[in-house]
Amino acid sequence: MSFAVKIETCPQCRSRKTENLVRVEPGCPVRVYVRCSECGAFVARYTLERYTSDKPYESLLKFSRRGGCSIASRSHAQELEGFSKKIETEFKETTEAPFTELKVEEIICELKR
Amino acid sequence: MKLGWRIFFVTLSAAAFAGICFAPIPGMDTAARHTLAVFVLALILWVSEAIPLYIASLVIAALLSIFVAQHLPVADYKIFLAPFFSPVILLFLGGFVLARGLESYGLDSVLASAILRKVGKKPAAILAGFMGVTALLSMWMSNTAATALMIAVALPLIRSIDEKDPMRIGLLLCIPFSANLGGMATPIGTPPNAIAIAALRDAGVQINFLEWMGIALPATLILLVLAWILILILFRPKTKALSFSLHKAKKLGWKEWVVLTTLLVTVLGWLTGRFHRIPDAIVALLPALIFFSLGLLRRKDFRSLGWDVLILMGGGLALGKAVAVSGLDKWLVTSLGMEGLPPVALFVGFILLTVVLTNFISNTSSAALIVPLTMGFAGGSNSLVVGVALAASASMLLPVSTPPNAIAFGSGLLKVKHMFRTGIIVAVIAIGVILMFGLVIWPRLGII
Numbered sequence: 001m002s003f004a005v006k007i008e009t010c011p012q013c014r015s016r017k018t019e020n021l022v023r024v025e026p027g028c029p030v031r032v033y034v035r036c037s038e039c040g041a042f043v044a045r046y047t048l049e050r051y052t053s054d055k056p057y058e059s060l061l062k063f064s065r066r067g068g069c070s071i072a073s074r075s076h077a078q079e080l081e082g083f084s085k086k087i088e089t090e091f092k093e094t095t096e097a098p099f100t101e102l103k104v105e106e107i108i109c110e111l112k113r
Numbered sequence: 114m115k116l117g118w119r120i121f122f123v124t125l126s127a128a129a130f131a132g133i134c135f136a137p138i139p140g141m142d143t144a145a146r147h148t149l150a151v152f153v154l155a156l157i158l159w160v161s162e163a164i165p166l167y168i169a170s171l172v173i174a175a176l177l178s179i180f181v182a183q184h185l186p187v188a189d190y191k192i193f194l195a196p197f198f199s200p201v202i203l204l205f206l207g208g209f210v211l212a213r214g215l216e217s218y219g220l221d222s223v224l225a226s227a228i229l230r231k232v233g234k235k236p237a238a239i240l241a242g243f244m245g246v247t248a249l250l251s252m253w254m255s256n257t258a259a260t261a262l263m264i265a266v267a268l269p270l271i272r273s274i275d276e277k278d279p280m281r282i283g284l285l286l287c288i289p290f291s292a293n294l295g296g297m298a299t300p301i302g303t304p305p306n307a308i309a310i311a312a313l314r315d316a317g318v319q320i321n322f323l324e325w326m327g328i329a330l331p332a333t334l335i336l337l338v339l340a341w342i343l344i345l346i347l348f349r350p351k352t353k354a355l356s357f358s359l360h361k362a363k364k365l366g367w368k369e370w371v372v373l374t375t376l377l378v379t380v381l382g383w384l385t386g387r388f389h390r391i392p393d394a395i396v397a398l399l400p401a402l403i404f405f406s407l408g409l410l411r412r413k414d415f416r417s418l419g420w421d422v423l424i425l426m427g428g429g430l431a432l433g434k435a436v437a438v439s440g441l442d443k444w445l446v447t448s449l450g451m452e453g454l455p456p457v458a459l460f461v462g463f464i465l466l467t468v469v470l471t472n473f474i475s476n477t478s479s480a481a482l483i484v485p486l487t488m489g490f491a492g493g494s495n496s497l498v499v500g501v502a503l504a505a506s507a508s509m510l511l512p513v514s515t516p517p518n519a520i521a522f523g524s525g526l527l528k529v530k531h532m533f534r535t536g537i538i539v540a541v542i543a544i545g546v547i548l549m550f551g552l553v554i555w556p557r558l559g560i561i
Contacts, residue, residue, distance in 0.1 A: 044428035064261035
């Protein structure tokens with residue numbers, strides 16, 4: 001398996017309705033707390049390397065301003081050029097993939113093995 | 114790049130290195146031959162980008178230390194490591210800290226908005242405003258960061274312009290072009306400038322911050338004006354007046370004032386080096402001392418400075434050093450029969466070679482490869498070295514030529530043909546202006 005997709009499920013009530021609470025704090029990476037919309041239980045926490053909104057190009061501009069791509073290399077330029085397209089393609093691929101019932105920890109272990 | 118290609122290029126570079134190291138080349142001593150081997154390896158790795166550019170730099174430093182140092186009259190490998198902390202690297206580090214301070218406190222946006230508020234509503238004036246501000250910012254911060262900021266400012270305006278109005282394309286194109294051109298004007302504008310300064314310094318020619326600006330700023334201004342005229346001709350605006358909104362002027366707090374004052378004092382320190390005699394590289398430490406001591410920037414900021422750029426530059430400088438101390442530059446000049454060529458032909462040849470190369474590989478790598486070769490002629494023409502550095506910034510043709518172009522292209526509003534058609538004319542104009550300055554103006558004024 002090259003990648004796996006799982007819909008988060010509440011460990012308490014098994015609901016699939018969740019809310020993302022995005023926590024932005026100076027000096028820390030952005031963290032996303034996932035809360036169950038039904039019972040309010042904690043579902044998961046993600047630490048973000050980079051945040052990309054529904055406007056990937058604007059996200060790219062913010063990232064580039066922070067010196068995220070400082071060397072004028074061809075590979076870097078190609079990466080920038082394909083930034084929005086890559087996100088679009090990955091999103092489509094993710095939504096179309098069959099969902100797994102494995103736990104995220106299990107998927108991570110399996111894919112990293 | 115796929116793993117197979119990476120392995121192919123790494124193997125090719127290793128084979129070329131070994132082949133040249135062990136091949137008997139008539140009239141070439143061991144140090145020069147080994148340096149040539151490292152040079153060819155660097156060429157393959159930097160052009161192919163089979164491994165990250167900065168890692169290639171470390172490989173270069175290691176190979177020079179192992180294979181070249183022992184064959185030099187004074188065998189000391191440290192001469193190939195010293196460039197990684199040379200004055201120009203320190204100068205660049207200071208520039209990075211300054212830029213990070215400006216960006217962190219939004220002062221780059223404040224400066225851009227303050228100038229753009231004054232440009233009025235005429236499309237030509239707005240275009241000039243965006244070009245001027247982008248160039249001004251890229252003189253002090255990375256071309257990529259300046260482009261990202263200015264495109265973010267310009268996007269709402271661009272989207273408000275009628276889709277059939279060529280001004281949309283013109284406005285979007287002018288930003289990366291101005292960033293590339295603006296980088297030429299100061300030693301910290303872009304790494305090729307620093308590579309040229311370091312190479313000249315090693316040859317005994319000292320160029321301080323103000324002197325570089327005296328040499329490069331007039332050429333930059335002329336190029337900007339010509340690029341502005343060209344964009345107005347190629348993308349003639351249909352609208353008579355445009356209005357755009359900028360964010361409200363931000364009220365500056367004490368931290369912002371400290372950053373601004375530090376910027377002014379540092380720039381003043383760089384421009385007045387002749388009077389106070391403090392080297393530019395030492396002046397460059399001031400922003401780091403102030404920003405980090407006062408807690409205006411944190412360790413996270415320090416760790417995310419452009420260390421990859423500095424390492425890449427260090428490798429380029431080490432290679433340049435090796436080419437000079439091993440005598441490879443002199444060997445190339447004499448054995449390739451270039452000594453008898455007229456200086457004008459050499460100048461034109463090197464500038465053309467640089468412009469072609471820089472449109473396909475990193476501008477830093479282009480300068481790092483070509484500047485050492487020009488040093489063989491440096492006794493006759495220091496302006497050639499500066500010309501090559503400026504030409505390395507003429508990456509205008511393709512989205513992949515340089516990140517500023519890629520950022521503009523990433524908007525989805527540009528087509529490659531727009532960038533190529535305009536960029537090739539700007540590149541030709543740049544070649545013309547650099548030749549004019551390098552062959553006529555700088556020598557006549559005796560400033561290099």
